[in-house]
Structure formats: C-alpha cells, structure tokens
Amino acid sequence: MRYGGPEGLLAVEGLTLEVATGEFAAVVGPSGCGKSTLMKLVTGLYIPQKGNVTVADEPVTKPVNIVGMAFQNPTMLPWRTTLDNILLPLEVVDRHRHRLRRNKAEYVEKAEKLLETVGLKGFGQKFPWQLSGGMQQRANLCRALIHEPDLLMLDEPFGALDSFTREELWCVIRDLHAAQGVTIVLVTHDLREAVFLADRIFVMSARPGRIIKNQTVPFARPRDLEILYQSDFNDIVHELRGNIADARKAA
Template sequence: MKPFVDIHDVTHVYARAEDGLPAVRNLTLKVNEGEFAAIVGPSGCGKSTLMKLATGLQFPREGTVIVDGKQVGAPVKLAGMAFQNPTMLPWRTTLDNILLPLEIVEPHRSRLRRHKAEYVAKAEALLEQVGLKGQGHKFPWQLSGGMQQRASLCRALIHEPKLLMLDEPFGALDSFTREELWCVMRDLHAAQKVTIILVTHDLREAAFLSDRIFCMSARPGRIVAEREVEFPRPRDLEIAYAPEFSALVHELRGHIAQARKAA
C-alpha cells in the first residue's frame, strides 16, 4: 500500500535556533490513507515540527515530505488542523467560525456566496455529530472549553480535508471532558474515514484513539519505536481499564523514558 503521508529521512533546523541543533534529524515515518496515527515523545522532541512539515508550514533542510503522492512545496490545502487552543474569533458566532476556512480554501471560496445554504447545512450536521446541535448561533464566549474544542474540530473538517492534523487538541481540558472528546474523535474518524495524525503527550489518548503509535526520541527527533494498536474498533472507554491497555501504556512510557535518558 502506498503511504498517504511519507516523511523520508528528513532533517530540519529552524533559522532562529541559537544552538543550531536540528529539531528533527533523519526522521522517517509513513501513514496510510484512512489511518489514525499518534505521535508521542518527550517535550521538545519535534512532534509539532513534524506536524508543520506534513502540512507545508515548514520545509525540510534535507529529505522529502510527500502527501497524497505529491512532494510538499507549499501549504497543503487538503489538510485540516486543530490545536490545543481552539482560537475561535470572539466576534463571530460558532457557525461563522466553523465556516471560516471556506472563505480561504479553494474551490470553496469561489462557491461560498452562491452555495451558502449548502455549507451552513454541512456545518450544522457536523455540530450535531459532535454533540453541539442548535449551538451554532452562540458566540465562543458562551461556550465551555470543551464545547469550543468540539466546534474547532468541526472547523477543521468543514472543507472535507483528506488529512486531519491534531496538535494536543484536548490537552487543556479536564480529564472527564477529554475522555468525552476521545469518543467524539473516535466517531468522527469512523464516519469520515479521514487520515489523522495526532500529536499528544497523553499516552492513554494515543492508545485509545490510534491504529499506530510512533515514539520519538529527544531532540533532534526521530522515530525510535513504532507500535500497532490491535484493540478492535469501535472502542469503548472501558478498554482503558483493561490489563492489555495498561500494558501498552506502560510499554510506551518505557520508550519515552529511554528517549529521555539518551538525551
């Protein structure tokens, strides 16, 4: 199978890096179409750099980044992104925040005015899918943090991306809300079949959501372990209390502890 995201032997150094040390070195990673992959590793290991490379927000000094069969040389239009901070515009309603990418990304930008009702219906369907039915008229400050993050996921999916990049999207939430959103994300992936790369510090989150987990070394980051997650889907939160789940989390923690020692 041809990988959808193919990062091959990539080294990247930020121009502002005072020590001149690469953020990632000889980084190689392949993610198949429709797969849910998770990236874990010590703080500062280059997880967010990997995300920027895969979406064309940064370009490597060495190596190649290929997405959907094309070498990345510009921002990747087929990607959607969600971050730890939902960054909703406070003067726009939740619905208008969700529609925002359509004002930027072609071909939707050219179609938006003439087909506004169609896009609004799509946004409302996404809101219902994430448990926010009827909340589109509210402003972000009228929503809880968890509700804003749900809306942020809708915004990332509104232009029907083939690749969804998630950078610590649930990190700022309490544990109960975080687990609720794990289930939302699980269901969105099952329904949309989009390729997802999740960057997270939460090993339980990685184990619950993903098909495959990549562990990165300390800076300069590279992949030091790759683990398939074999728990059958759909997964219920009860799996997080099973011995085999705890064993996987413990194994991942061991890889990261080893990576820290090697730093």
C-alpha cells in the same frame, strides 16, 4: 529541519514515518522533541532543508489544502459566531471561496450537521466566549472538518480539558474516524489517548526528533472506554511510558 538558519536549532533529523490512507496514527515523545514541527512539515507550513514530505502522492512544497488542523488552544475569532468561525477555512481557501459565495446555505447546513455530530446542536449562533472550553474544542474540530479534509492533523487537541470531557471527545473523534474514513495524525502527551484512538503509535526520540519505535495497537474497533481498564491496554501504555523515559534519559 533546522530553525533560524545554518547555526540555528536542529529540531528534527532523520525523521522517517509513513501513514497509510485511512489510518489513525499517534505521535508521542518527550517534550520539545519536535512533534509540532513534524505536524508543520506535513501540512507544508514549513519546508525542511533536507528530506521530503509526501501527502496523497504529491510532494509538499506549500501549505496543503486537503488537510484539516486542530491545535491545543482553539483560536476562534471572538467577534464571529461559532458557525461563522467554522466556515472560516472556506473563506481562506481560494478553491472554496467561490463555492461558499454561491452555495452558502449548503455550507451552513453542513456546519450545523457537524455541530450536531460533536454534540453542539443549536450552538452555531453563540459566540465562542459563550461556550465552555470543551465546547470550543468541539467547535474547533468542526472547523478542521468543514472542508472535508482527507487528512486531519490534531496537535494536542484535548490537552486543556478535564478528563471526562477529554474522554467524551475521544469518542467523538473515534466515531468521526469510523464514519468518514479520514486519515488522522494525532500528537499527544497522553499515552492512554494514543492507545485508545490510534492504529499505530510512533514514539519520537528527544531532540533532534526521529522515530525510535513504531507500535501497532492490536485492539479491534470500535473500542469502548472500558478498554482503558483492561490489563493488556495498560501494558502497552506502561511500555510506551518506559520508551519515553528512556528517550529522555538518552538526551
């Protein structure tokens, strides 16, 4: 994938990876290596000049609607309540728009249930600016999940949070993954986050990004936060850190 025409910037090249249905994959790598580009290619926001992207056995040729996305900065519309922000994807996607009009009460109930799952019961009528950063991230997750996506793409969704809130949200995501069987791809700079949450971790090279390591995480689920203090957990984090440092040096 090259940005800005034939002479433009080559963001990723020879980038191959496969994520199985229901799997939790994490993507880590040096800053600027093309992680967000990978997310945009998978979701069909960009179409690569060379190569193929396949989601649920279909070639990606336009934005994929079985995907839910959450990014680092929750972009909630300030003039809509949290609940109305969560319902927004249903208004945008054609297929859902008609159903939303007919079955609004059903969708409101679903949004309220999601809010409860992420610990925001009763906050639906608040405006985003009345919520803390961590609460907005939680609401952002509800918005990514409202249309019951088969694939959830998370791009640094907890980056801006303090470590306690981040760990709390790791558990929310862990439980969502266990309960809904959704396939998840998480881009993160936080190696502990990757090892805590993922079944498989892909390490990318420096730009132009490609996969230089495919690491299976051996820990059984459900994982408890206590695992963060185990030496075999930290060995994996340490090794990944070395892989990324080497990739940066090689750049």
